[in-house]
Amino acid sequence: MPNSVRVRFAPSPTGPLHIGGVRTALYNFLLARKLGGTFILRIEDTDQARFVPGAEDYILESLAWLGISPDEGIGIGGPHEPYRQSERKEIYKSYAQKLIESGKAYYAFDTSEELDAMRALFESKGSAFQYNAVTRVKLRNSLALPKKEVEQLLANNTPYVIRLKVPAKGEIRFQDVIRDWVHVHTSSIDDKVLMKSDGMPTYHLANVVDDHIMQISHVIRGEEWLPSAPLHILLYQAFGWTPPQFAHLPLLLKPEGNGKLSKRDADLGGFPVFPLEWKDPQTGAISKGFKQEGYLPEATVNFLAFLGWNPGTEQELFSLKDLIEAFSLERINKAGAKFDVKKAQWFNQQYLKQHGAKELAATYLPSLEAEKGEAYVHLFLDRITFPQDLLSMVEDFLAIPDSYDADVLASKWNSETKRALELLLEILPSCTSWHADDIKQTIQQRLETAGIKMGKVMQLFRVALSGKGAGPDLMISLELWGKDQVLARLRQALDKFPTLS
């Protein structure tokens, strides 16, 4: 099956997985599932300096939480092990060597300091330094130095890097699935480092070699990679390989203003940009996670999927299964999408309501007996965004009021309503059945007999019992509080309400 779809998500373990990365993983996963292909998880840990312990597990856990499960790679295994690039060091080395032998790449001995100095020099002259066809002849590399000297340097174990010999002239073109044809002149590409002096490959080499070896059919990645895509094409050409299809995804933008969504925006806006909570092992700083903030995985997936893609229909709610069904690369947008917390919350509400009261009660109100818990869920489900709101609502509901809504008091508290509340205090104990419907009937009848309109006193009654001018169904509230509690609260209110002159 040489034409089968094989896609990969290839994050580097440098910290918590950014939500934009999660979306990239999602799209890769969706395409694979849609087309019956394989979704591979590969870890790009070729930067030893930026390695962060725990980051790889974090990636695994995040994907698992959202149901984006790889078919092959880290944590699963597969025909192309290992899937951690640091463990594939020798492979890249041999491929780099091939490029040296075929004259497509060369050794460069310039130190970082020398290059920094060179950049500073060019900058002072108002131009930008590029390691390319015109400058490389004057630099310390195997193309410019006499052969003997190069051999000497290598024999002395002088640190070196391997650079790609980018042709001076030519045009690179490739057809991006999302952006169509992209053209770039080789003159604007510099001789990128392929192998670093520590023996590790750079992203560019490792990614091309692995994608080829692992027979990746579609490279779906963020737009930030678009500028280096021509370089990758050049690499495929240097190896004589057929490049995969490229699809460069639009960026996730910050909610206010412009620019890439960053952790800073999250902290400022009080919303998460990471799937799971993350504690920085160095500083101990905690970054919020969607999960811990109360976002459901289905909501997170649905919200994320719609940032840059849409089905072309008016349906908004999509399960992972629905997404697989509807997904196509062609319907991905070109322009960046701003992250809208409000929309994310709306999705969460929608999915929250889809969960059964029994399940929500058991999960989020575990300290309550099942029947009671479910009753509370029914009472509050329409007014919460996050499941943990349930608990705070219940706590609030159960708390005896210590203050009363001043506005309602000012407009509704008078001798007539006072009489009504006192009457209620008399009526309530006579309720033989303490169920919402029966209580309502009793109250209705007795107030009517006394010539008092329900509408005139009910809000005040609510304030008397809860302290608040608004809230869930009052009769069901009464039932849940219980008769004794209601009477106690009513007495307290009558006692604490301001004296009428």
Add this chain to the structure above:
RNA sequence: GGUCCGUUCGUCUAGGGGUUAGGACACGUCCCUUUCACGGAUGAAACACGGGUUCGAUUCCCGUACGGACUACCA
């Protein structure tokens, strides 16, 4: 600075040479409700600008503006 990419309501977006430019979030109003929320209805709200091409351009082309990404021995 250079290279590349982008631009439809405030936001996510549909659409695409002739449409009352559609939906969703948020917002306003109304209905439901003793209240709030939910729900329902409804309203306000957009084709960045300038040139072409065309009978006709928001749609195609070219510029301009604006925005963004990239520009490391990071990914």
